[in-house]
Amino acid sequence: MAPAHRDPRIPAPASGKPWRNAALVGACLVLAALPVLLGASNYLLGLLISALILSGIALAWALLGNLGGMVSFGHAAFFGVGAYASALISARLGVPVLLAIPLAGLCAALSALAMLPTLRLSGPYFALAILAYAQIFRILATEATGLTGGGAGLQRFPGLPTILGLDLGSRTGSYGLLVAMVALSALAYEAIRRSHVGTALRAIAHSEDATRVVGVNSVLLKAWMLLLSAFMTGVFGALNAHIIGFLEPAYAFSGLWSVMPIIAAIFGGYRTVLGPIGGAIVIYLFDQLVAKDLIAVGHQILLGLVLVVMVLIAPNGLLGLLKRRAGGRPHADA
Amino acid sequence: MLRKAVAATAMTLALVGGALVASLPARAEEVLVGAHMPLTGSLGRSGQAFEAGMRTAIKIFNDASPRTKIRLQVIDDESTPAAAVSAVEKLVSEKAVAVIGGYGSNIIGPASDAASKLGTVYITAGAVSDELTARGLKTFFRINNNAGYQRGMAGLVESVKPAAVSIIASTKEAPILLARGLEKDLSAKGIRVTVHAFDPAITDFKPLINKVKLQDRSEILIMSAYENDYVGIIRAAKVLKPPLKLVLGAWSLATPKMYQEFPDLMNNVVGTSFLPFPVEMKDQEGRRFAEVFKQLYNKDIEYLATLSFVETTILAEAIGRAAEAGTLSTGGLAEEMRRTDRKTLIGPVRFDATGDNPLFSLSMGQHQDGKVVLVAPPAAATGSLAYPALPW
Numbered sequence: 001m002a003p004a005h006r007d008p009r010i011p012a013p014a015s016g017k018p019w020r021n022a023a024l025v026g027a028c029l030v031l032a033a034l035p036v037l038l039g040a041s042n043y044l045l046g047l048l049i050s051a052l053i054l055s056g057i058a059l060a061w062a063l064l065g066n067l068g069g070m071v072s073f074g075h076a077a078f079f080g081v082g083a084y085a086s087a088l089i090s091a092r093l094g095v096p097v098l099l100a101i102p103l104a105g106l107c108a109a110l111s112a113l114a115m116l117p118t119l120r121l122s123g124p125y126f127a128l129a130i131l132a133y134a135q136i137f138r139i140l141a142t143e144a145t146g147l148t149g150g151g152a153g154l155q156r157f158p159g160l161p162t163i164l165g166l167d168l169g170s171r172t173g174s175y176g177l178l179v180a181m182v183a184l185s186a187l188a189y190e191a192i193r194r195s196h197v198g199t200a201l202r203a204i205a206h207s208e209d210a211t212r213v214v215g216v217n218s219v220l221l222k223a224w225m226l227l228l229s230a231f232m233t234g235v236f237g238a239l240n241a242h243i244i245g246f247l248e249p250a251y252a253f254s255g256l257w258s259v260m261p262i263i264a265a266i267f268g269g270y271r272t273v274l275g276p277i278g279g280a281i282v283i284y285l286f287d288q289l290v291a292k293d294l295i296a297v298g299h300q301i302l303l304g305l306v307l308v309v310m311v312l313i314a315p316n317g318l319l320g321l322l323k324r325r326a327g328g329r330p331h332a333d334a
Numbered sequence: 335m336l337r338k339a340v341a342a343t344a345m346t347l348a349l350v351g352g353a354l355v356a357s358l359p360a361r362a363e364e365v366l367v368g369a370h371m372p373l374t375g376s377l378g379r380s381g382q383a384f385e386a387g388m389r390t391a392i393k394i395f396n397d398a399s400p401r402t403k404i405r406l407q408v409i410d411d412e413s414t415p416a417a418a419v420s421a422v423e424k425l426v427s428e429k430a431v432a433v434i435g436g437y438g439s440n441i442i443g444p445a446s447d448a449a450s451k452l453g454t455v456y457i458t459a460g461a462v463s464d465e466l467t468a469r470g471l472k473t474f475f476r477i478n479n480n481a482g483y484q485r486g487m488a489g490l491v492e493s494v495k496p497a498a499v500s501i502i503a504s505t506k507e508a509p510i511l512l513a514r515g516l517e518k519d520l521s522a523k524g525i526r527v528t529v530h531a532f533d534p535a536i537t538d539f540k541p542l543i544n545k546v547k548l549q550d551r552s553e554i555l556i557m558s559a560y561e562n563d564y565v566g567i568i569r570a571a572k573v574l575k576p577p578l579k580l581v582l583g584a585w586s587l588a589t590p591k592m593y594q595e596f597p598d599l600m601n602n603v604v605g606t607s608f609l610p611f612p613v614e615m616k617d618q619e620g621r622r623f624a625e626v627f628k629q630l631y632n633k634d635i636e637y638l639a640t641l642s643f644v645e646t647t648i649l650a651e652a653i654g655r656a657a658e659a660g661t662l663s664t665g666g667l668a669e670e671m672r673r674t675d676r677k678t679l680i681g682p683v684r685f686d687a688t689g690d691n692p693l694f695s696l697s698m699g700q701h702q703d704g705k706v707v708l709v710a711p712p713a714a715a716t717g718s719l720a721y722p723a724l725p726w
Contacts, residue, residue, distance in 0.1 A: 042452070043423035050416045142505050142533065151505035151531075155443050155465040171423075244415045246443040248507055250534065251415060288420065297373045297410050 028274070032179045036172055045171035049243060051284035052178040056236035058261040058268070058276035059185050060229045066271050067189075067198060068225035069205030071123070073258050074115075074130035075233050077137040080253035082108040082234025083241035084141060084148055090242075091157035098161065101238040108234020109227045111137065119222050122208075131258070138253035153248030160242050174243050181239065182277060185232050190273050192228075197221060267310055269317025279318055283307070362403045365653055365662070367392070367646075368425025369434035370418050370445060373410035379561070380437050380586070380638055381410070384460065387635075387642030388434060390627045395650040402657040404650055411436050411445070418445040426452045431662060432649055434642070435476075439463035439507050446474045455667045457649050459641035462508050467688035473668050474689040477645050477680065480508070482694035483584055484515040486606050487556065490582065490698045490710040491520060494721055496553035498526040500546040502539070502567055503558040505531050512584055513558040528552070534563075539570035547576035553722075557583040561592070568599045572726045579722035580604060588699035588706050589637050600701040602723035604709065607699030608640050608680045610716045611706035619647075620679050644678045 035048055057075055064070050086104035089095045095103065118129040141148045148154065160168035160177065167173045192198045203211045204218045212218050237257075241247055261280070268279020283303065291299035291306075314321035369388060371381035385408050392406045407425060411418035418441045422433050426449070433449050435442045435458030442461035449456035450471040462480040491499060499520055503513030510531060517527045528550045530542050546552060555578050557567050564583050571581065580602075586592070587605030613634055615621040623643055627635045635643075652670035656662040661669070675684045682693040697714040699706040700723075707717035 041423070041427045043420060043427045046416075046420045046423045046448075050420070139533065151510040152463065152465075152507045153440060155439075155463070156468070244419070244444045245447050246415060246440055248440045250506065251440055256414070288417075292410075 024274075028183075032183075036175065042171045045175050047285060047288050048281070049171070049174050049178055051281045052175070052182050053236050053240045053243075054260055054264055054284055055182050055277040055280035056178070056185055056239075057233050057257060058264040058270075058280045059182065059189060059273075060232035060236070061261040062265040062270040062276040063189050063192075063232070064225055064229035065265070067192060067201040067205070068222050068229070069122075069201070069208070070119075070222065070226070071127045072130050072229075073127045073262070074132075074134035075229075075261060076253050076255060076257035077130070077134035078108040078112065078230040078233035079237035079240075079257040080134075080137055080141060080249070081111045082237030083247055083252045084154070085234065086238030087154050087157040087241050087247055088147065091154070096161065097158050097242055098163070101235055101242070104238035105231040105235040108237065109231040111234075112226050112230035115226065116223055119219055119226065134253060134255075134258060138249050141249040141253060148247075148249070151248065151250075153246060153251075155246050157245075157247075158242070159245055160239075169243075178239065181235065185235075186273050186277060188228075188232075193273065197224075201225065263307060265317075267307060267317055269319035271316070272319050275317050275319040282318060362399075362401055363657060364403045364405055365657065366405050366407060366425075366428060366430045367432050367434065367649065367653070368422070368428070368430035369406060369408045369436075370411040370421035370425075370441075371408055371436045372413040372438075372441075373408070375413050376562075377413050377437050380460075383636055383638035384437065384642040386627070386631050387639035387644075388646045390623060390630060390639070391643045391646035391650060393630065394622060394626055395647065395654070399650075399654055402654050404653065411441060413438065413441060415441055415444040418442075419448045421445070422448040422454075422456075423452070426454050430454065431653060431667060432457065434458070434646060434649065436460055439466055442466060446471060449473060453665065455649070455652075455671060457645050457671070459638075459645040463511060467690040470688060475671050475685050476689060477648070477678075477683050477691045478641065478694050479690055480511050480515060482691075482696055483512055483606055484519060486696035486698055486710070487512075487582065487584065488516055488519040490604065490719075491516075491525070491554055491556070492523055493710060494554070494580065494719070496525060496579070498528070498550060498552040499554045499556060500550040500552040501527060501529045501556040501558055502542055502546070503529055503531050504534050504560065504563055506534050506560075509558040509560070509584070513556075516556060516558070526552075532559075532563075537562075537566055539563075539567045540574060543567070543570040543574045543576060546571075546578075547574055551577060553577075553579045555581050557581070557587075559584070561586050564592075564603075565596055565599060568596075568603065568725055572599065575726060578724060581724060582698075586637055588701060590634060590706065591636055593701050593704055593706075597704070599725050601703065601725050602701060602720055603725055604698055604700045604719075606696040607637065607706060607708060608697060609635070609706075610699065610708050614716065623679065640679055644680050644683065648674050648676075648678070648683060 061072060061075050064072055082104040085107035086100045089103055090097045090100040115130060115133050118126055121129055142151055168177050200216045201221055208218050264280035264283055265276035267283050269275030287303045291302035295302055371384050372378055373381045388406060392404050396403050409421040411421050418436055422445050425433055432455040435445055435456055437460035439461040442458050443466060446456040450473050455473045457475040459477050501513045501516060503509045513529050517529050520527045530545060532542060546555060557564050564587055583605040585606055588607040590611045593600045613624050615624055624635050652667055656666040656670045659666060672685055681695055683691050684693055686692050697708045698710040700709045700719060702720060708715050709719040
């Protein structure tokens with residue numbers, strides 16, 4: 001009997017080869033350490049930092065999309081709330097930056113509570129509702145002049161500190177911190193994916209009605225995914241704020257923070273853990289190092305073309321394509 | 335024997351060659367100056383105008399400088415802070431001795447921070463926030479500031495003694511700062527001021543103009559915004575016809591380009607300006623700028639190009655002095671920048687300890703039938719203000 005064609009949303013069995021996963025993690029860590037070991041310039045490290053920030057948001061977006069089954073066009077809201085919260089908590093309350101960052105993540109998660117009613121919606125209705133929320137937060141940041149500085153923005157807030165002699169504000173320090181944060185986020189994502197909760201969530205994504213029939217509280221699980229995704233995005237927003245050193249509503253809540261992670265996650269393969277990370281790094285570096293060199297003004301055209309080709313030849317993303325080339329399964333792990 | 339002859343010939347050739355090389359004029363030293371500008375997106379037009387002014391200044395400097403030649407490399411920062419910071423880091427890694435900044439304090443802030451960390455001089459004419467100079471960076475310089483725009487506009491408004499003024503201001507950083515500053519200045523003079531802030535995404539200004547018409551009943555409408563907003567505001571005012579006596583704006587308004595593109599909206603509108611149009615250059619530097627600009631771009635000089643011409647000229651001159659003194663590679667450029675004290679096309683420029691130019695002040699120009707007439711301050715005026723006078 002021919003094997004049944006597996007739906008990508010159906011839970012994948014846990015890998016039976018732990019050594020293979022360990023080797024993959026080791027290879028990723030070596031890859032992450034390479035730029036520092038090879039003495040990469042500040043310029044290259046700066047690009048990698050931006051790519052890692054994008055990776056973090058892409059991962060958070062994919063977590064909501066893959067496990068929660070919700071397509072969000074409003075992650076800019078969590079990113080902006082996290083950025084402003086961390087800047088304000090550290091500048092106004094004098095809280096150390098490394099503590100302000102997770103607190104900012106919590107603030108982003110709290111802001112997501114306002115979006116809980118949208119969990120009753122699905123598909124394009126949810127996407128549109130969350131997009132509207134992002135706009136509301138941007139307007140609030142503009143109007144709350146006393147708190148956020150309004151359109152004039154915030155500039156004087158602390159940067160990343162020096163810990164145990166390592167200046168996290170330096171390019172090398174920021175890069176190391178971001179690698180660690182992206183790795184932590186990926187581990188959290190993987191842990192949830194492998195847990196019973198992950199199995200239930202993937203089942204919800206496949207058929208929410210059927211899952212409810214067997215007693216799974218789908219709304220509660222989706223709400224947790226929304227809060228976790230918001231927390232992760234808020235943390236990366238906070239990190240970006242302390243690295244860039246300037247905030248204004250148009251930047252912190254820019255639509256780019258909603259759109260680019262989607263592109264990155266789909267490019268890399270949003271049903272995998274490593275796909276969004278790889279996708280963000282590849283598309284950002286391709287855009288800045290290759291496309292910008294070839295077409296200095298309007299290089300985004302090249303990026304757009306690459307994305308179109310990629311979606312046409314590999315709908316499961318870069319990771320799916322690599323697996324297919326390596327003779328692996330036709331679909332990436334859900 | 336043959337070997338000796340070959341050796342003697344080689345030595346002779348080497349000596350003659352060496353003498354010839356020594357007698358040639360010393361090769362000019364090429365210095366890289368970097369710049370990041372928004373060359374695409376909504377601010378692309380502004381970035382391109384800045385670039386034109388920079389390239390004109392570099393050409394004039396290179397033509398006049400036998401020893402130091404400057405090569406300019408401009409990177410599109412796409413109006414995003416991360417891209418601007420990357421541009422600065424890339425330019426410095428390619429040995430740029432200085433970076434000319436882009437447009438907007440949100441971009442200039444992080445980019446100049448990055449330049450400061452790399453010990454590289456950074457100059458801008460595109461950011462007016464006071465926060466930038468409050469940081470006390472030793473390598474940061476700018477030629478214009480909010481106070482200069484405020485002085486120019488407030489001076490003109492006070493001269494016509496209105497009872498009430500309405501300010502329509504974009505919530506973006508520079509416009510809202512200017513609006514708040516004007517509100518404070520004019521209120522202190524006993525003028526009733528109402529500020530209407532609007533989101534930059536707004537394109538229909540009729541509701542705001544209705545407030546000006548029905549609630550404020552002001553004599554003067556001040557627009558603190560950007561080109562597209564000016565057009566939208568004046569268009570809405572032309573439809574609703576509030577009982578105004580003058581329409582006044584900030585940057586990039588009193589330019590020939592605006593009149594050429596929107597002749598039905600611009601007549602009698604007033605904006606900040608450095609030069610009248612048709613351009614009347616009173617000094618040698620201005621005439622040379624206009625001539626080379628025309629030669630390179632086949633058009634008349636404009637507002638933003640003038641600003642970037644001035645900042646680039648000041649930087650190029652400081653580079654020339656530092657190169658002459660042999661301190662260019664040892665941090666002498668920032669010192670040479672601080673020694674700047676000269677008259678320019680936008681007035682005197684001198685940097686204080688924070689890198690700001692406290693002498694910055696602007697004239698006000700009025701569109702009068704295709705010409706831009708300088709109407710204030712009296713010392714710079716080339717004509718008189720048409721008042722009351724409206725575009726409709």
